[in-house]
Amino acid sequence: MIKIFDHYFHRRTFLQMCFDLGLLVVTVAVAVLWRTENPASVSSVVLAVTVLSAIGILVINMGLGFYQRVHNRTLGQTRARAVLSLCLSLSLAYIIFRLSPLTPQDEKTFLLALIAAVALLLIHRIYMAHATPRAMMRQRVLVFGSGERAKLVGRTLKKSDPSVDLVGYYASPNEAVAEISAWALLSPQKSLTDIVIDERVDEIVVALSERRGGSMPLRELLDCKLHGVRVVDIATHFEKTFGQIRRDSVSAGWLIFGDGFRQGLVRTVVKRIFDLLCATLLIVLASPVMLLTGAFILLESGGPVLYRQERVGLNGRLFNVIKFRSMRLDAEPDGKPRWAQAADDRVTRVGRFIRKLRIDELPQLFSVLSGNMSLVGPRPERPYFVDKLTQELPYYAVRQSVKPGVTGWAQVRYHYGASVEDAAEKLQYDLYYVKNHSLFLDLVVLFETVGVVLMGKGAQ
Template structure:
């Protein structure tokens, strides 16, 4: 894994993103270069590369939104090819915009379009090849799990699900553990030292997954020797953080949270995030105004009652505020006065409301909460006081999520489906803790890009 601005990327994913960025940028440059007079002029060169990079970034955003960089998926080659066709269709208006709006005037628009589309087709063919057919040995990681107990089994199961291209060398039991079969992989014999096993098996990473670390369970000297030889050594909490983008409650401790890196709440970060929220929320409000107007008319035509729905939520440091949303439920949704979680087949949701929730249009009025400063564009989902009190008592570290402003969208929202139980709240909290620990402007941009994909695919709406 590679950490960039507090956001973890798999090496393979990062490599493919850079490759696509370079290929698309190069194609745009080639498509324009021989049709422009005075290419040696510095302003023209600057405009040329700016145009190329912006177009490439737009294509990467579309690819990411359609899941073409997902490491784990269940799509067929045909389904991935269909998504590639969608990328080409969306690229056409972008290409048209470059041709007609760029200050660099081109002589032959047909040549430009043909070269550009040819480059995009090559990029998408490589994307399909890399996803389904390409060599699996590319940037593979050989991982050894130190331990054979419950925690080690959990790491092994997660490893298989989260990254099928990784090579799990096996489990190496500590002196205090019983040597047994674990998840289909035999525990490696202890007749050789950990250092020798790592060298012979060409291990790249060791995940220390011990439930009990006292009484000589941890071979500190051998682990240090492995690290000095270039082998990465991580504990389970760090492993899950890097691999799943979560801080799992079953592997973390208060000491790990306190003494580890992250949880930076500096003044510059706060100012930068606030300026980013104001600019983006202002632009999105203007762009979304026609959509909000149409949605308001549909809500009024279907049922009597207010168009907007206000509800008390818990914000930064436990401060209460009123969140604003488009009404998607009947006016008597909670006539008994008792708060209830929304469910997948909630009968309280109106027909128009179900459509609004599917494409997340009901969330758009929260942009006004962002402009007021109650919320941020990206952050943990704001919860109602009733559920906050309940979950704070039942789930450890739940109050940590209130150390940042709640968001219209968030890391948990794009990574996990809509929560409707305490168990779902636990799963989402693990993603929220990751965001609170690692939040940065770059991570906010990643979340916003993934939100586009969630909306397009209609995932997680209720």
């Protein structure tokens, strides 16, 4: 894993994005400059247009899921996304070219080179999406422990990370009950250090159910680290591998004494300026869509078009969130809050459509301008659910240390929550965001939100 501005990227994903960016920039820039009589006169303009186009194409591919390490798409579905990416990429690049100071004679060369580069890139993306990672890109992991926690680590690795080779489990003598089958346990006759060297282990995940009574061989773990092997505890493993802080593997001490949870003045000011600029731009761009949405709601079920609902914001302060009305006027006749469900019968026909494309969330941009919300942050919940979840879920109140967001890390990583269990799962992603939030992570969330909207994932 590679850590960039407190956010973890898988090494394979990072290298793929760098390769694609370089392929686009080099191919187009070289082709245009080669066809130009005086390359020095246009080199800076060509480079700027090419880089801008390449970044836009990378955002489109990210939104379409081409950089996901784990997916369940068929080859045909990946090809269909590649065709969509080609259409969107060329349209975006053509618009950028038309707005640039490049001359018309550069157009043919620019577009032909771009078509070739994007086609080559997408062929490579399709191959990488369905190919088994090569040995040099694979990671060999040993789990230290044989209890329930070790079993959880092994199960999630096998299910969610195809680039990992699970070497096996090394049992601690102090774990009374082994949850791992005997064939997966490594020989206790050899020391941990010898097994790590013999099996060419890259990382050890310490996943002990019990750490007291000398259950951890600290000297051997230190020797492994001195041999260049990464040694991480279970909480850090889930944080860097899956972008979540699991409630069942973290302690208050780990949260207090570990890195992260920085809420400095500079971060607050930068985030506020970013929110104001982006919210203003999005309101201007989305205003035709919002006007049409309001008209369709009026035609289907009459007014009101918008509805206000009390939500919990920063530090527990209450505010009214504004959204397009997507449910019937009598959605809660008894006044008791209810979770939104899949195929909810309270949702209108227009409401179902605008929820699928997240159009109903657009009026929340005005809450961003007023300062009650941020563009990126945990989902704002109703006071009734906050009180209930705070009592049932440890660390739930940590979410309120940052402003709630129109979109967020939990929203793009997990489907719409409809129960306490769903809220518990999403809390693990919210904790990761609160711990590691930065402008860079906000941009990552916004890019992934594009993919969520395009694919209509998680809407209810």
